[in-house]
Amino acid sequence: MAGLAAVNIKKEKIDEPRPSVSTVNDDGRSEAEIEARMLELLHQFPKGISNQILDTDMPTVDKQIKVTILNKLMSKEKVSMFKAAGTQELFWCLKSHPTSRIKGADNEERVVLGLIEEAGNKGIWTKDIRIKSSLSQATLNKVLKALEGKKVIKSVSSVSAAKKKVYMLFNLQPDRSITGGSWYSDNEFESELVDLLNHQCYRMLLQKAEVAKQKQNDGPFTVRNSSFLSSKEICQVISDLKIVKFNLTVEDIETILDTLVFEGKVEKSTTSDGNCDGQVKTYRTVEKPVSSASIVRMPCGVCPVMKKCGNVGAIQPKDCNYYGEWDD
């Protein structure tokens, strides 16, 4: 048997230990000073600094140090990191958000708060926060409760799904798509208000048409043109009546007037206004070309059991109750 070959234990070349991150650096700047310089740069370039800029400014500083300092700044929520869209380059910019003002907030809260802030006035749903922050349900709930208690965020329920709650910053106004606009209050559609405004607008237009009819001797053209009312005028009058608590915009009134168009009572036309450029929408009442479908004047036209009516069976015109009660 051959003798055990001497196993050469190669001694691994032990690398020279890296110099520990000491506060002293090559050109003698302390870490704090580098940090301060970085903050200065960040202020100088509010749009963000990239690695290139850092290199040109502090060529001698070790990359590792720069990275550590940047990480520290990010954890302090003073700086946020982005990726440039075109070049896929990383750059950092100063965060001017008030979150940095929150003291004693732990990291989780800050992350959640950051996400809520990003959502702006549309708010963000709990599930979305959970996905983006990868926190567990329990932790998330704790964080949200804490933040709500501090009155930093609030929850708003959306019109489209009554059970769904979105979170947004406390002092923000929720967006129109959540509250549904002027016609929704407490997430319910205010049909009565719409009906009331509907009637009001129609009455106004009727009155105008009546007045216009007096001018019959001037010809039909005058009668027709003077029965028009522009949406601005209607908005003015209705706002003056102070029926609604909030400010009625011209668009709101136009949506109401459009419903009157859809009922066939009112006709819309756009004319160009002399004063301002652009189209002005004007409205006037019109008569329908046919007064009403004659079949609806008899019981059969509006009969709810028309499909079952016939010559045999329980429902026959011979002993129809509706005919019996018909009193034209």
Added chain:
Amino acid sequence: MSSYVLSPFNQTCYQLINKYFGEIVGEVAKFLLRRRYGTLFNIKTGTGMSLWDVKRALAVLIHQNLVEFQANEQNPNIVDYSIIYHNAHCLLRYAKYLYTIKRIFGSSEEVLIEILLKIGQASASDLIFQSANKLNEAIDDVKVINPSDLYQSFQRLATENFIIRCPKIVKSNAFVEKVPKLLEFEDEEKFIVPQLEMEPIAKLLREKATQIGEHSDSEIIWRVNHQRFDVELRNVILVNAAARRVDEKAGHLYHLILKLWREANPAEARASKGVSHILIKDAVRKNDGRSPMLMEHFDQYLRVLCEDSTGLISRTGDSRGGQFAVNYADVFENLACAILDSVVLERFGTKALRIFKLTRMQKFIDQDHMQKLAMVSPKDAKTLSYKLMENNFLKIKELKKGTSNVGPVKSFNLFHVNLPEVVRGVLHSSYKCLSNAMERQTHDLTINKRLLERHADFEKTLEQLRGEDAPDNAIAEFSQSMTVADKELVAKILKLSDNLTLAQSQADETILILESYLKFHSMPMPMFYSMP
């Protein structure tokens, strides 16, 4: 007797024929309405009546222009009989015809048309003779009606195309055919009145004859021209629409323009040819006596009617001061839509009307948009749109969204309105309304026949007593022979019957509009608007 259920349209025709011509004719008509074509033997076995009855019934129907015949394709020795559906439906409109004629012409023309409607087909002399007799009876005067006046009335009716010649029998000497062929006249010849001598007729009238006997033009037979009356009834609807949209004078103007259009376009087409501004102005000037203000603001009225969204007049050219025409398809589409809107409003409510109209205007729309534009609460929007769908006013079109294979495939659900289909649905229910009204009326009158007869007798004797100046207590005693309850019941029955008659003629108006829409909608588009 057969017991099957007819479609509403056929049911109405059957009821009308039954009402005017009796049961036997009604049964034959019912068979033909359902079967479309029938030979003599088919009808006999189908209805179970005797051959003699069937033959007489067919003779009546043919004479009344309700049934036409032609040789069977397979066996030219056998005749196929078929119902003329349109004419059967027009039975409903006879009262309106008389009213129209009276409005346009006068009472002598009205009598002519009345007799012609009653007989079905008649030669000119026969018609004049019978009308003269009727007028004589009515007036009860010693002086005899001059038949030349009636002859002139007859000519007037022919020039205005209200009466038309029936097709003549082709006489081929070479080959005697079993089934006579009928030849339609050329368009111009259809309305030419033969020269007639009124003297023989006058002589017969003086002799108080009841029948005209042999006369020179017994081969030239006339009947009522239903198409012309249809045009007239349609024009009434259009003039009313114009009057409602603008005002009365616009209605007058539109009436004049309609006349001009009819003169320019003898055939019915989807859109009429243009009529020049000058022509219209002349017509208005001639008619100035009726509405002086029309002349004054003529241009304005014309412009307002043109710009009206119903499409009553449209400007098609600029020559000779402007060419004005009408596109019947557009106008009747708007009128039909107005009818549909009214039906939706009455059956389902204002909110449903908003949804229906906005879907129609937007062509395709999804649920969210619909709810926003119609300003109804989301729950209402859903309920109403599904209710409209259930009754075939709205339809859904599905569009698949995206091609992702992950998860359920999302799709857009768009609502839209298929106008011809909806119109057909409402037309179907209009026929049903009509037939129901007629059935209820006949039922009521038959069930209460004895009561009504008693009431009629009672009224007659009461009149007699009053006429004879009977003492008051006798009258009072007699009037108690019929109880108050009975009198109330009779009043109620008569009132319902009147309402039903009115309802029937109004339902007919709806039917006319919807049918006109479908008719013009299916006509081919004109190649070009021709300029004179």
